[in-house]
Amino acid sequence: MDKFRMIFQFLQSNQESFMNGICGIMALASAQMYSAFDFNCPCLPHYNLAYGLGILLVPPFILFLLGFVLNNNISMLAEEWRRPQGQRGKDPAVLRYMFCSMAQRAMIAPAVWVSVTLLDGKCITCAFCTSVPVETLGNASHPGLSQGEMKRVLARIPCKEIYDGQEFIANEVAVRYLRCISQALGWCFVLLMTTLAFLVRSLRPCFTQAAFLKSRYWSHYIDTERKLFDETCAEHARSFAKVCIQQFFEGMSTDLAAAHCHPPRKAPAEAGETAEKLLGITDQGTMNAALKSWHRCKPPLHLHPPVLPSSNGWVGEKQPPAQPPVPRKEMAAYYSRV
């Protein structure tokens, strides 16, 4: 238990750092994904807006959901939310605390994507190039072009190679204008996000500190309890399996002895531990039979009540009381075929 205790303490004291680490990794992954992504504006009147805004808004949504998926605590939150009340009341403040802390961490990667996209400028340039004010930046007085034609020409602004509206508005002028707007929006977004984060963090001690301490304690408690319960169940399963298998081998060796009509062989006292570990199976035929039996007829998930172990670990002279007869019969039947 000591080893588990150390591990739990480490996890507990470092759960926050672990989650912050995942958060930071996702933010870096988001920036890397953007730089690796090959942005290709379609340069067509209505497609530009859809493509530009799609690249700006859809990946952040996916990253937000991914932030929840990668967070281990989401299943804990769901479990606590859906469990029947039973003998333990449910505290909505704890649920809110868990949800808020998960949502805050999940928001970081999308915010990084949106900031990087806006500061880079390609998306906004692509999405809004048809709305550039040609009157102020260029000369709209050039005759002969309908609205639709004008839009088609302006839509090609992001694609310098095919842009043919140089006489209406220079490509560099339009791109600089749009990029300036995009970067201004980007920095405003960054400022807004940091201000919000600052307010959320600094207003809490001013208003709800006691409630916060309570929610935080109980949310950590629920997490610790779940981990400890899983560990206890794992320990139990291990012991269950060990006893089950031990009883299987003991049953096998007793059966064999009964089938061959001689009393179970007593290992000589001096053979000691090794003989005990052999569990009464000491030749190839017996081992093969045991393995076959294990495959064909696994023992039921029901441990026999334990008997007093004798000094050499054998079931020994005394027959175990009240053994359920059914599995025994099956094994005996199997052996009679052999």
Next chain:
Amino acid sequence: MDRFRMIFQYFQSNSESVMNGICGLLALVSVKMYTCFDFSCPCLPWYNMAYGLGIMFVPPIALFLCGLILNRQSLVMLEEWRRPQGRRKKDLAVIRYMCSSIMQRAMVAPAVWIIVTLLDGKCLICAFSGSMDPEKFVGFANASPVQVQQLLAKVPCKDDELMRNNTSRKAVSRYLRCWSQALGWSILLILIMAAFLARWLRPCFNQAALLQACHWSNYIDIEQKIFEETCCEHSRLFAHKCILHFFESMRQEIKLHSFSLPREGEGAEGEEGLLRGITDQDQVNKLLKMWYYEKPPLDVSQV
């Protein structure tokens, strides 16, 4: 307890280092952000000033707020400031000390951004090219006022067709860059002198009060950490007892309802102890179901 003591000593000796580390990291992030940022001046009459000054002042505000957010001590200070007095008096000197140390660390990254911006010069060239006096530069002296405004606004854009081979553009650019770099170096010198004087003259003014404030601010920080650690330890023990109690109550229930022989011999020996009386599939399933449908109450006083 020994392990806790080691951990706390680590925290104590290193909370300053951790904060200084974060401060340095933010300063590096600030420089990296500036170099990665693709500065592109709009080269339009009113937009230039807004863009240039915006790039110079908005990111530092965001970096300052980041510096406050990432510093754990700011939360500790706020809690100390807002807590009800109770049985422990509040010492404003301690709160002031903590506040000033937090602010100093948070100001480093914005200062780095502003200095790097000024030393690079692009922001100032973009912001103030339209405010230059055209008489000083030969290329712009003979144009109409409106044209002059347009031309001056295009100075930051080297590749613009009007500015490509314009020597006056280079003159304006060099002039503004010179001013920008002079300003950058002056600010750097002033800040370093101020930091130097503040550190050097500090012992001359009320050193005893300073030592007290420093000690108690450290104390509050450590007390907070130890409280969190103790709560973690407590919640672990609470959970452990609660689960053991749950398994025990399940075992009692099984004993009541089943007719199997009671266990003889020593209790809790090796594997049998770990099995806690739960020895078949149905019992395990029942235990797991009970755990979900009826979690035990948060009360280990009966254990």
